[in-house]
Amino acid sequence: MSRTVQLFSLTALLMLASCMDSPETQVEGGSDDMFKAEISRIYGFKCALCHGRNGTSIIKTAPNLKDTKMTIEERIAIIKYGKTTMPPQKDVLDAKTIRGLAEYIDTFQ
Numbered sequence: 001m002s003r004t005v006q007l008f009s010l011t012a013l014l015m016l017a018s019c020m021d022s023p024e025t026q027v028e029g030g031s032d033d034m035f036k037a038e039i040s041r042i043y044g045f046k047c048a049l050c051h052g053r054n055g056t057s058i059i060k061t062a063p064n065l066k067d068t069k070m071t072i073e074e075r076i077a078i079i080k081y082g083k084t085t086m087p088p089q090k091d092v093l094d095a096k097t098i099r100g101l102a103e104y105i106d107t108f109q
């Protein structure tokens with residue numbers, strides 16, 4: 001009989017523990033948002049000076065990122081290696097950030 005009670009409280013404890021898990025999952029979801037905010041911030045000081053805060057270029061030679069026809073992989077390549085006046089980022093930003101920036105450009109379109 002007491003064994004049943006023990007099992008019952010164990011189950012209750014496990015259920016409680018799994019409920020307590022859910023805020024953690026939300027924090028993980030939140031950290032994705034934090035990553036996006038971080039990318040937006042990096043874009044702001046690394047790219048916006050030429051390409052504009054919303055992808056509308058400020059300098060003549062830089063194309064509007066709003067109108068880019070490049071795929072994500074092509075964007076990653078130009079961000080990594082640079083081109084003409086665009087500075088390469090491969091030694092400055094990590095691969096995840098570079099991919100994040102390439103995808104961030106989609107938000108302008």
Ligand code: HEC
Pocket residue numbers: 043046047048049050051061062063065067068069070075078079083084085086087089101102105
């Ligand atoms: C000093 C100015 C400058 C900065 C800073 C700069 N770019 Fe550029 N970017 C350019 C120029 C100029 C080109 C055109 C290069 C060419 O085709 O000759 C370009 C091209 C691009 C292209 C290709 C667009 C297309 O469709 O041809 C992408 C994507 C891009 N930049 C993203 C970025 C990102 C992301 C950053 C920040 C990490 C950045 N750029 C920072 C000047 C800049």
